[in-house]
């Protein structure tokens with residue numbers, strides 16, 4: 475099928491390239507034909523295409539009609555949901571599903587999805603794009619869940635720390651393995667529960683040369699509002 479690159483939205487940016495490098499390292503060390511993967515923000519399948527090299531056990535959720543259509547044409551054999559991921563994550567929790575890898579790749583923040591995802595993984599890897607930074611710019615406030623939990627968030631660094639705290643408190647033994655910050659987003663990888671230490675070392679070695687851009691360091695000190 476002819477793929478419209480504008481719809482797919484994959485740009486040749488350093489951010490997108492780094493995302494691909496991380497996915498390839500995941501493929502090298504953490505994915506085999508038995509690995510169960512959940513992508514709650516599948517888009518048109520940029521990451522799916524890579525994960526699918528090793529496993530067919532991939533569950534994808536995508537809300538937008540046009541993107542879902544492409545996803546379905548590209549991956550007709552995978553388990554695909556065209557719906558709001560909150561509903562589907564709840565359904566998967568009711569069905570007592572568990573995954574080895576969960577990929578949360580939103581445009582904005584996704585604290586509710588993070589909470590739900592924590593019930594769907596015992597041991598494995600969690601990959602999150604922290605669109606939180608964009609969320610604040612877009613909506614002018616921090617996500618409600620963080621407000622209700624009483625987190626004080628005044629600077630970008632606070633935001634980053636809150637996200638890690640939020641994750642650590644919800645997932646079973648979440649260990650931050652890697653974070654790169656590019657432009658307005660971060661891509662973060664955690665190991666959850668028990669994960670083979672040698673594989674983690676090899677994974678880290680493969681991605682160690684990815685550099686964060688310096689703007690994040692500057693932004694850390696800046697107030698959010």
Ligand SMILES: C[S@@+](CC[C@H](N)C(=O)[O-])C[C@H]1O[C@@H](n2cnc3c(N)ncnc32)[C@H](O)[C@@H]1O
Nearest residue numbers: 515516517519520521536537538558559579580
């Ligand atoms: C950053 S893109 C995902 C890109 C994709 N992971 C890739 O690497 O090609 C975010 C996607 O999440 C979808 N999305 C946003 N909110 C959603 C929701 N509540 N439920 C399911 N999908 C959602 C958007 O339509 C968009 O396609």
